Amino acid sequence: MLFGLEVEGDAPVYLEIRFEDYQALQIEGDHLMLTLEETMKCAEAEYGIVPSDWRAMSQHEIDRIPFS
Numbered sequence: 001m002l003f004g005l006e007v008e009g010d011a012p013v014y015l016e017i018r019f020e021d022y023q024a025l026q027i028e029g030d031h032l033m034l035t036l037e038e039t040m041k042c043a044e045a046e047y048g049i050v051p052s053d054w055r056a057m058s059q060h061e062i063d064r065i066p067f068s
Contacts, residue, residue, distance in 0.1 A: 001057065001065070002039060014039045017065075025066060 001022075003015040014036060018028040033039040043049040 002054070004036075011035075016043070025064065 001017045001019065003017070004012045005015055006012045011034075014033040016031045016033060016039060018030065020026040020028045031042075033042065040051060040054075044051075
């Protein structure tokens with residue numbers, strides 16, 4: 001999962017959250033990336049996730065994520 005985070009006056013940064021099991025909300029880890037391009041390259045190199053694999057999450061999916 002990838003969140004674009006805006007910092008006032010700066011370019012956005014991207015928070016990558018890796019789930020072991022999204023349905024159970026078991027998080028493996030996370031990573032902060034400085035550019036979308038860097039994020040996409042790393043996702044493809046490390047996990048085989050190509051640009052066509054990405055999709056926008058529904059509001060329901062977003063609402064399930066524990067932000068604590």
